[in-house]
Amino acid sequence: MDNTLPRWARVAGIVGFAVPVFGFVPMHVPWLLGIPWLAHRASFDDWYHGRAHGTEGYHAVLGLPAGALYLGVLIVLAVLGGILALGLTSEWGRIYPRWVPFLRGRRVPPWFPLTPAVLGSLLLIGYSLTLPFQFPRAIAQASTDDPFTLAGAFVGLPILLAWTVALPVAGWSYYRRTRVTAGP
Numbered sequence: 001m002d003n004t005l006p007r008w009a010r011v012a013g014i015v016g017f018a019v020p021v022f023g024f025v026p027m028h029v030p031w032l033l034g035i036p037w038l039a040h041r042a043s044f045d046d047w048y049h050g051r052a053h054g055t056e057g058y059h060a061v062l063g064l065p066a067g068a069l070y071l072g073v074l075i076v077l078a079v080l081g082g083i084l085a086l087g088l089t090s091e092w093g094r095i096y097p098r099w100v101p102f103l104r105g106r107r108v109p110p111w112f113p114l115t116p117a118v119l120g121s122l123l124l125i126g127y128s129l130t131l132p133f134q135f136p137r138a139i140a141q142a143s144t145d146d147p148f149t150l151a152g153a154f155v156g157l158p159i160l161l162a163w164t165v166a167l168p169v170a171g172w173s174y175y176r177r178t179r180v181t182a183g184p
Contacts, residue, residue: 004177005089005173005177006173008169008173009089009169009170009173010089012085012089012165012166012167012169012170012173013085013086013088013089013090013166013170013173014086014089015085015162015163015165015166016081016082016084016085016086016088016089016163016166016167016169016170017082017083017085017086018082019082019159019162019163019166020078020079020081020082020085020159020163021078021079021082023159023162024074024075024078024156024159024160024163025075025078025079027152027155027156027159028071028074028075028078029075031044031048031067031071032068032071032072032075033068034048034065034067034068036048036147038148038149038151038152038155039147039148039149039152040144040145040146040147040148040149042144043144043145043146043147044067044147044148046147047067047147048065048066048067048068048147049065049066049067050065050066050067080116081116081120081163081167084113084116084117084120084167085117085166085167085170087113088113088117088170088171088173088174089170089173089174093108093113093174094107094108094177094178095107095108096108110174110175110178110179113171113174114171114174114175114178117167117168117170117171117174118171120167121164121167121168121171124160124163124164124167124168125164125168127160127164128160128161128164131157131160135153135157138150138153
């Protein structure tokens with residue numbers, strides 16, 4: 001098992017944490033709170049309250065409008081994904097830290113962080129591969145009927161692409177450091 005962490009892996013872990021936590025989350029928190037920042041107010045309100053743009057039929061759950069519930073789930077997943085990326089390149093991603101009851105000091109099974117890293121990477125890569133088709137169409141069909149303006153896309157796109165690269169790179173570094181190699 002190789003215990004060294006190359007610089008590229010450390011950068012991937014930091015970027016994989018910082019991009020969703022300090023890029024994605026701050027962009028989406030105003031929307032979660034019902035503030036149409038970088039969005040068209042009227043169509044955003046319809047989307048947020050489950051009246052249009054894919055949220056029809058979704059009603060308030062626990063008093064949260066459909067858009068808020070959707071954004072809340074996305075924000076939680078982004079934070080967890082950021083923590084995952086950081087853990088893939090940190091010692092606490094290989095050995096449970098002392099604050100984890102019953103497991104402290106034990107080795108983290110490699111499949112435990114690698115499974116969400118692979119699944120998340122596949123989702124990010126798969127979605128990113130659709131962007132060359134989606135983005136030109138979004139520019140050509142931009143209107144106030146779409147709640148999220150092109151400004152939102154231009155801010156969100158670099159965040160998504162950076163995360164799409166960082167998470168699989170951090171996962172690859174973790175795999176390389178934790179794989180069991182046959183002896184001589």
